Amino acid sequence: MDQLGVSGRSALMRKVRRKGTAPELVVRSALHSLKLRFRVNRSDLFGNPDIVLPKWKTVIFVHGCFWHDHAGCRRASKPSTRADFWQAKFIRNRKRDILVRRTLRANGWRVITIWECQARRPILRTRLSRLFPIEMKKPKEDS
């Protein structure tokens, strides 16, 4: 699991961060297909949300299961070496995620978390279309 070692992994994560991760791109593409407008890398918002939909006052975090310690997810399996180091790191990450969500919500934002393991079409598209019930999909007569 931990073949890269700590520094190799950090370097890799920095590289990934700049461009947007693969799951993030899946989410963006699903939003595009629903004709939802969004912005990325809004560093003026607390916690640097991955995706922001200003019109919906909504932010989306696309969380890597490993880094954000997705509960019960097999992608969040722990490295067997340096267990204490990783344990401390995951606890920090989790606390930070909670703080970020609370702060943004307190400022009136709806906060959506999409886990890497959930970033698959078409399930994701369905979920997003429920979160953003846009008028374009309405049937002709109101029910």
Ligand SMILES: [Zn+2]
């Ligand atoms: Zn997961």
